[in-house]
Amino acid sequence: MAALIGNTQIRVHLAAGALVACEVERSRWHRTVVTRKERFAFEPGERAGAMAELAKWIPHSASRRSIVWVIGPAHAQYFVLPWSPALIDLGLRDAYARASFEQFYERDAGSAAFSFGPATQGGSQLVSWVPAALPLELADHARQAGCELLGIKPAILTVWERFRDVLETETGILCVVDGDRQTLVRHDRQRIEDVVIKPCDRTQSGPARREGVFRRFSNESLRKPADTSPADLSLPAQNGFVAARDGAYAFALCGAL
Numbered sequence: 001m002a003a004l005i006g007n008t009q010i011r012v013h014l015a016a017g018a019l020v021a022c023e024v025e026r027s028r029w030h031r032t033v034v035t036r037k038e039r040f041a042f043e044p045g046e047r048a049g050a051m052a053e054l055a056k057w058i059p060h061s062a063s064r065r066s067i068v069w070v071i072g073p074a075h076a077q078y079f080v081l082p083w084s085p086a087l088i089d090l091g092l093r094d095a096y097a098r099a100s101f102e103q104f105y106e107r108d109a110g111s112a113a114f115s116f117g118p119a120t121q122g123g124s125q126l127v128s129w130v131p132a133a134l135p136l137e138l139a140d141h142a143r144q145a146g147c148e149l150l151g152i153k154p155a156i157l158t159v160w161e162r163f164r165d166v167l168e169t170e171t172g173i174l175c176v177v178d179g180d181r182q183t184l185v186r187h188d189r190q191r192i193e194d195v196v197i198k199p200c201d202r203t204q205s206g207p208a209r210r211e212g213v214f215r216r217f218s219n220e221s222l223r224k225p226a227d228t229s230p231a232d233l234s235l236p237a238q239n240g241f242v243a244a245r246d247g248a249y250a251f252a253l254c255g256a257l
Helices: 048-057 090-105 131-145 155-162 241-254
Strands: 009-014 017-025 032-041 065-071 078-080 112-115 125-131 148-152 171-178 180-190 190-199 212-219
Touching: 009 078, 009 171, 009 241, 017 241, 032 048, 032 125, 032 241, 048 090, 048 131, 065 131, 065 180, 078 090, 078 190, 090 112, 090 125, 112 241, 125 131, 131 180, 148 155, 155 171, 155 180, 155 241, 212 241
Parallel strands: 009 065, 065 148, 171 212
Antiparallel strands: 009 017, 017 032, 078 125, 112 125, 171 180, 180 190
């Protein structure tokens, strides 16, 4: 959050069919305020118009502006390296990830851009990938909007980093719900063992007890307080954000609040 002090940060969740944007400011007194929220819808394959509207929405009067993108499961996919050499040699890790990608997806690794989750000694490592053209598109958009591109972050890694103090003390399943898709992350404390993206099951109540602790992070807005569960991971209320009312903006704000 230090990068927010004295500037305006735009945080955008790239969801299926929408850009979900928030403007966040942090004062010198370390108060975080969500000053504006907006949603820019688009049809599949027709994102350019929404990107242009977002660029107009970004304030051009602020002296310092940065933008962070959180990429949802409609645009980011995942796989797990069963063992990662990241703590030994990052080049070897990258080569292993590219070879694994080509084996899993039967595609040239040059068609993808990769992000990596935290590495543990002798353990597995989560890898996220997006089409190689996406970071180029977002960098070009940032230049046109007069912003510093501060980050392009896959949603699962964003949620994991935000709540790692909880998740890395537990063994179980993290369920991340984004619209009509859910991502199930099976983990043993720090070690991520498997990731599956599938259609959302509204009746899912968590794994059997022998599978460990079930945690859930969602961008659904709650209709009533009774809809909450002890398994839910929620962002704290701040000026301009109330989780029960503003759940649609949860991914955009994850990591900022």
